Amino acid sequence: MNIIFLVLLAPSNPQVYNPLTFYSECMFVAFALGVVFLASRLVWPVSALDKQHAAVRATQKTLTASVAGAEYSLPALEFDLASRIADYVASVAGTRRPRREVLKGLLSTNDLSLAAASARLYLEQSSDPAIRSRIGQLQRALWSGNSRRLCAGARSVLRRMRVSQAGAREPLLAAATDLWSAGLVLEREKRRIRHFRDHGAVRKGDIRWSLH
Numbered sequence: 055m056n057i058i059f060l061v062l063l064a065p066s067n068p069q070v071y072n073p074l075t076f077y078s079e080c081m082f083v084a085f086a087l088g089v090v091f092l093a094s095r096l097v098w099p100v101s102a103l104d105k106q107h108a109a110v111r112a113t114q115k116t117l118t119a120s121v122a123g124a125e126y127s128l129p130a131l132e133f134d135l136a137s138r139i140a141d142y143v144a145s146v147a148g149t150r151r152p153r154r155e156v157l158k159g160l161l162s163t164n165d166l167s168l169a170a171a172s173a174r175l176y177l178e179q180s181s182d183p184a185i186r187s188r189i190g191q192l193q194r195a196l197w198s199g200n201s202r203r204l205c206a207g208a209r210s211v212l213r214r215m216r217v218s219q220a221g222a223r224e225p226l227l228a229a230a231t232d233l234w235s236a237g238l239v240l241e242r243e244k245r246r247i248r249h250f251r252d253h254g255a256v257r258k259g260d261i262r263w264s265l266h
Contacts, residue, residue: 058076059073059076059077102145102146103145105141105142105144105145106142106145106146106153106156108141109138109139109141109142109145109160110142110156110160112134112138113135113138113160113163113164113167114163116131116134116135116164116167117163117166117167120166120167120168120170120171120174120196121166121167121170121193121196121197122193122197123174123193124171125171125174125175126171126175128168128171128172128175131167131168131171132168135164135167135168138160138164139157139160139161139164142156142157142160143157155246158246159246159247162239162243162246162247163247165235165239165243166236166239166240166243166247169232169233169235169236169239170196170232170236172228172229172232173192173196173229173232173233173236174189174193176225176226176228176229176232177189177192177211177225177229179225180225180226180229182214182226184214185211185214185226185229188207188210188211191203191207192204192207192233195207196236199240199244200240201236201237201238201240201241201244202237204233204234204236204237204240205233205234205237207233208229208230208231208233208234208237209230211226211229211230211233212226212227212230214226215227215230
């Protein structure tokens with residue numbers, strides 16, 4: 055701001071507007087930002103419980119979108135999931151009830167969300183018509199939470215990979231790995247994810263998928 059102010063006052067740089075007006079507007083903007091910051095901290099304080107609820111709700115929404123076939127950027131999704139875990143751990147630090155089960159539910163749900171989004175992404179990269187025709191079936195298996203169908207789908211993708219060209223095998227291998235990972239998460243963490251879904255400070259009506 056000081057540099058701009060000196061440039062405006064330079065004789066070789068005549069301006070059609072008043073530098074004092076520009077300086078006053080900058081001062082008012084800075085004052086307004088300070089008022090908003092103080093109001094957000096003093097008038098509407100965010101409690102640790104609110105932060106925990108926000109992390110849980112965001113995780114549930116991501117899970118619903120992932121199993122429904124929403125498109126994600128995997129690096130961005132990994133960063134968002136890791137940030138939520140960090141925010142939750144910071145919000146429960148120093149409390150008497152750290153809620154370890156909720157943290158385990160968050161981790162399990164994040165694993166399932168990432169595996170579902172990654173599998174969808176790599177399946178869509180395949181040029182094999184047989185693979186692309188099975189995307190809907192595998193998506194329904196994710197939606198219903200059927201771990202056996204996911205593992206069977208991973209095996210079928212591996213069988214198709216053997217007859218595919220060398221350049222098309224890498225995304226198929228990644229898709230099969232993600233489908234198998236999703237199946238393992240559902241098989242081992244099904245009860246925890248179900249409990250997290252029902253008692254994770256999220257309304258039951260917000261999550262439309264079920265685990266069988």
